[in-house]
Amino acid sequence: MARPLVAEINLAALRHNYQLALNQSPTASALAVVKANAYGHGAVEVAKALADLAPAFAVACIEEAQQLRAAGIKQPITLMEGFFEASELPIIFANNYQPLIHSHWQVAALVQYLIHNPTPAASLNTWLKVDTGMHRLGFTLAEAASVYQQLKALPAINQITLTSHFACADDLANPATLKQLVAFKNLQQQLNCPISIANSPATLGWPAAQTGCLRPGIMLYGASPFATGHVLGDQLQTVMTLKTQLISVSELPAGESVGYGARFVTQKITQMGVAACGYGDGYPRQALDGTPVVVNGIRCSLAGRVSMDMITLDLSLCPNAKIGDEVLLWGASLPVNEVASYCDTISYTLLTSLLPRVKRIYLNQ
Structure with a gap:
């Protein structure tokens, strides 16, 4: 697969x-x-x-x-x-x-x-x-x-x-x-x-x-x-939807660290997810804890440092999430500009940094 x-x-x-x-x-x-x-x-x-x-x-x-x-x-x-x-x-x-x-x-x-x-x-x-x-x-x-x-x-x-x-x-x-x-x-x-x-x-x-x-x-x-709303800028339609899936879901007790450098530490019993995407795909390593993602239509957040091939997610707001569920990284319901704001960069950087190993699928050809 x-x-x-x-x-x-x-x-x-x-x-x-x-x-x-x-x-x-x-x-x-x-x-x-x-x-x-x-x-x-x-x-x-x-x-x-x-x-x-x-x-x-x-x-x-x-x-x-x-x-x-x-x-x-x-x-x-x-x-x-x-x-x-x-x-x-x-x-x-x-x-x-x-x-x-x-x-x-x-x-x-x-x-x-x-x-x-x-x-x-x-x-x-x-x-x-x-x-x-x-x-x-x-x-x-x-x-x-x-x-x-x-x-x-x-x-x-x-x-x-x-x-x-x-x-x-x-x-x-x-x-x-x-x-x-x-x-x-x-x-x-x-x-x-x-x-x-x-x-x-x-x-x-x-x-x-x-x-x-x-x-x-x-x-x-x-x-x-x-950077803010604009009458014409708001009429633009999203062209790229970057999405992946959960490949692991687990529950961690309070006080456990997640990811390289132990940057994120659970404050309570926390359901954590792992999604297939990382800086080896062009997703920004500088993304902060709290960077939004959308899991099954529910906003969740990045928790821990981005790895080469994976990101770790706090699934507290999506307790029924399971392996194989969709993770939206940016798209119509999560503007790339918003994601960029959590990464100290701009949408241009996120879009142009997407690497060749990310498969492009063209709709409405």
Whole structure:
């Protein structure tokens, strides 16, 4: 019998979330961000599920793009970190990839490549990354126009999309987002070019950013980018349900410790359960005692340190639990954001950390 830990991926919910993004701007388009194995959900399966809706996809690097092409995905694919060395350029031109240009060395490499290959097989669409305040990647506002003109002068370059990234869009009260947006739009008006600025929180929460090519990422997978309730974030549908089963149930007297480091000690006679899931599957080892799980529809809690392959649970609130009963680790009735709050992390980390040995089951294909 197979190990019972599985991640069910609801592709109908995925499509709903993509449409919710698109609905925020009738004049905008939206590429689907499927980097990091579609945030742990399976990049190929997710891209296929969105292939009739999304006009383009975005990944971090050429290896991720190649995986999609090998699976038959035909849409343009944006490389959100651009290219890492000039040797990638022939593959980029041949496969309709759209590299994000964020450094002067990339511009120089592109110029040199076109000197030696003046008539490439196809023209290239590129993205020009400008740093509007996050200070991670991109050209300064002062130099972006000059770089844009350099790229535009290359005969093999077709469309150039101006892009940037918000640092604080998940905080709707933070003025940094509007400051970035004003700087970005001033530059866009100067260049009169296509733009992409709205990540998931901007797509849902910043109307002034809902223009050009939207870039929904975490929201596609049903996790709200906001720490508190939000009228649109609350409309997202859960895509991943991570669940397993109890593989042991026992009763311990008061005063007994459980798990590595003896972190949890029973205060009374306690029914304990063991479930098949651990940090070897990607479940966070830093999860605190009290981290919620759902057993037979009843909220119970983690009790003891997470092991590589198992977690131990306090079943006091579910006294009739037995071996084989379902344990929900996150899903519609237990949001991944809530679990993340007990682990000093965010939903992005939990979803992308799910390891390959966890079987993905795709629903509503």
